[in-house]
Amino acid sequence: DVKVTQSSRYLVKRTGEKVFLECVQDMDHENMFWYRQDPGLGLRLIYFSYDVKMKEKGDIPEGYSVSREKKERFSLILESASTNQTSMYLCASSSPPRQFRYNEQFFGPGTRLTVL
């Protein structure tokens, strides 16, 4: 079974703090993703990575950065947390897409971050 784990289920931070969200997958997937989930907006892609040390911006990268030093680990960093970053953060991984097969993503349980 694919397992995607996230370092915390719940996190409370103060405005201006640096926040690290960690994600680890154990299926040797090349692709990893960070989303935030907000009511009425679905999942929005923050960043994704298709290989170690490679990253691409998603639809809402402002205020975030990422790090992928090892294949199994993908970190999301909030350099200076703000209240509008209060959200549910979901990590996912997948095999790379092939010409006739776009693969499903496997998700972690999410981290509910509250910034006060």
Place this chain on the structure above:
Amino acid sequence: AQKVTQAQTEISVVEKEDVTLDCVYETRDTTYYLFWYKQPPSGELVFLIRRNSFDEQNEISGRYSWNFQKSTSSFNFTITASQVVDSAVYFCALSEARTGGFKTIFGAGTRLFVKA
């Protein structure tokens, strides 16, 4: 612009009722994939089905069935004889060839309540 529209924000049914979750998508690509995911209260999204743009066959898996119609850009999901365990948020998603299959666009989700 929203490319995946799930117009039903919340649906409430009584156990054993049939329920259909609507999904309408928009894309200019001829090659794309559509997905449905389920997010139970535990928070972890679970993959349900993938369908590529060249395969309009409907699919049935137990109590679940999916109706893909390119003519109306819809990919609807029906649960027959609903059960309390079907209570969850359901997301429809689109992955387009122009992004190489790397980026998946999610709808806002439909929250399904199944009452005993």
